[in-house]
Amino acid sequence: MKKVAMTKRGALFALSVVTICGLLGIVPRSAQAQTTAKAEHADAQAARNDSASAAKIENGKKLFTNDGCYECHGHMAQGGTGPRLGPDPIPFSAFLQYVRHPAGSMPPFTSKVVSDAEFADIYAFISSLPQPPKAKDIPLLNQ
Numbered sequence: 001m002k003k004v005a006m007t008k009r010g011a012l013f014a015l016s017v018v019t020i021c022g023l024l025g026i027v028p029r030s031a032q033a034q035t036t037a038k039a040e041h042a043d044a045q046a047a048r049n050d051s052a053s054a055a056k057i058e059n060g061k062k063l064f065t066n067d068g069c070y071e072c073h074g075h076m077a078q079g080g081t082g083p084r085l086g087p088d089p090i091p092f093s094a095f096l097q098y099v100r101h102p103a104g105s106m107p108p109f110t111s112k113v114v115s116d117a118e119f120a121d122i123y124a125f126i127s128s129l130p131q132p133p134k135a136k137d138i139p140l141l142n143q
């Protein structure tokens with residue numbers, strides 16, 4: 001009976017040590033080193049992704065002009081004869097479906113003319129466009 005009480009107290013002690021360490025932010029060194037290494041890895045990965053997506057956006061911008069999208073949708077995809085496409089474009093699957101098989105007056109773009117990968121870059125460009133200013137941030141509209 002007494003032995004059981006001791007183990008319980010031991011377990012309680014271990015538990016409180018863990019809790020206090022947790023509260024004080026004390027983490028064993030190896031775990032800390034692992035977290036730092038992981039964070040550095042994630043940073044490097046993010047930097048690689050950033051430059052990859054920057055290249056995609058840049059290429060998409062060129063394609064948007066060279067493939068003639070701008071003629072109807074405007075240079076910044078803001079809309080013209082065709083509707084505004086971005087920022088916040090429709091999902092990529094719907095986007096791709098539309099450009100391959102448009103339902104209205106837009107001409108179709110087959111994969112012989114523009115590949116899926118090229119459309120992905122165009123989509124990256126459209127997604128990267130800055131948000132237009134809010135009406136309350138335009139002084140002329142607030143007089």
Ligand code: HEC
Pocket residue numbers: 064067068069070071072073081082083085090095098099102103104105106107109114122
């Ligand atoms: C000749 C004019 C014209 C050109 C060139 C053109 N579009 Fe369009 N696009 C339109 C019009 C007009 C619509 C509206 C629906 C319709 O009438 O087909 C449209 C609709 C779209 C839509 C659907 C938008 C939505 O919200 O449903 C997408 C996506 C799109 N265009 C992408 C493109 C891309 C990308 C290119 C270049 C590869 C391009 N368009 C070139 C005229 C054009």
